[in-house]
Amino acid sequence: MTLAHKLSWIGVACVMAALGCRELNPNFNASADTDESCDDRNQSFSHSNCDGACVDTELNIEHCGGCAQPCFDHEVCKAGVCLVDCPGDRRSCDGSCVDTQTSLQHCGACGIACSLGEYCVNGACDSECPAPSLVCEPVCVDTDSSVDHCGMCNTACNDDRSCVMGTCDLVCDPPQTACADACVDTNTNSMHCGGCDQPCDGFCMEGACVQECAASLVSCGQSCVDLQTDPLHCGGCNQLCKAKELCDAGQCECEPDLDSCGEACVDLRTDKVNCGSCGHACAAAQSCKEGECACKGGKTVCDDGCFDTDKDASHCGDCDTACAMGESCERGGCE
Template structure:
């Protein structure tokens, strides 16, 4: 690092007088900073005139090829430890794909190099972005069937709805005779009148007015499971209705239910 201070100029002039035509050569220690106004003051050899950080005094500096983390302005740009180089710690092939992009290399307090601001692949979420940087957007979500993202990201169906072809529709009781609350509304089978009224609940059973109803009073079976068979099920087999089959007669000759629930 070199400069031409006034005292050195005087010394060089004195030497010229002493040696006549012989040139004056002055060696400058490399570990001593010298002030300058412009690069020409630094005596060549690659030295440049730069300033200390924060617009400090200008001095002669010999640039190194690259800035490193050592609390020194290696590249003589007036900044200390400004690596100013891109970095990317993500998997190969994901840089600049989707949300992924490079960050900036910076010096840590311990002198190590860290990468700041880079975005690497993450978990894919439903947001219209390529979070995992694989070139596809929201590929893990089926917007036609996903009740949490029905038709669009974060369009959440209620607990009583299913997502069908991208629309939230009311879930229905799928079987009125399985003893299950299929649609999760707290009502099972025939109790779920909205879904099961007039729907079959067995071979000779139909849901009616929220309860199981005997359809046949002539088969000798407890079709609605209430413990009452044919005429004995007085709420379903009305007085005068034909009842219990007499195998030797045609159906039109079957006996009829009596007032007391007896088939006679």
């Protein structure tokens, strides 16, 4: 545990025990209001005394941006602002969770819209809806995996569910387990300690009910957690890591094989808006394969999309050659 964390928890202990703390931490003010830092030695975080505890209001989901300002479900607190954290492979676009593999307004990435009459197929705009996908107007979807059309058209899964083989299921990321329609960590959850529906009167530590936490762990509510590795309490209680993040040394980091681009963890090999590198976006009709923007069906990659340069009059023979008005493109030549 770092010096800053030790000082922070000393401050919490002092408030709880109503002790004079000035000897232990001369910067600590037990009567500090929410505008003051409860640990002035740690200037890189915005700590405040909320409900008798020293919390980071830039990261804490119960006190996001200030005391008693909780985030909603499926939100995380980043820089003091509650942000939508979409489950599974869905992304937050304009404040809503969308499937960028099928969305006509956000095809492959937020803000990339397909043209009238096109479908979004696997994150790329296409004029056809290939089998075995089905047209569920106005989108082309795989009903085995689509959360908006699971099993059949217009059968949507709840926000916390995934569509698996045409059925809406609660799918939890390890080490969490599905209990009572929620994903919980049975190693630390006091209502499901060691297994579902096994409540604990004390603290839940490594799946067992104990009366106090081990020296290396911290009590967050009725859970004993490791602030260095717990994604629900990363660096402090109630500081959640986002989807596709893990907690490493008290900091939320992208999972292996993913890279941080802005606020998102992405796969540069397949991410359409960060293809090969952050900010390198593919055109609407393109997809990202192995870090390169690619077109289907042997079409040529041009800056403004995918084209058949044998037939396309605006890209005849190559991306930069346009035929004159009244001419057509035949076998890559204007006629």
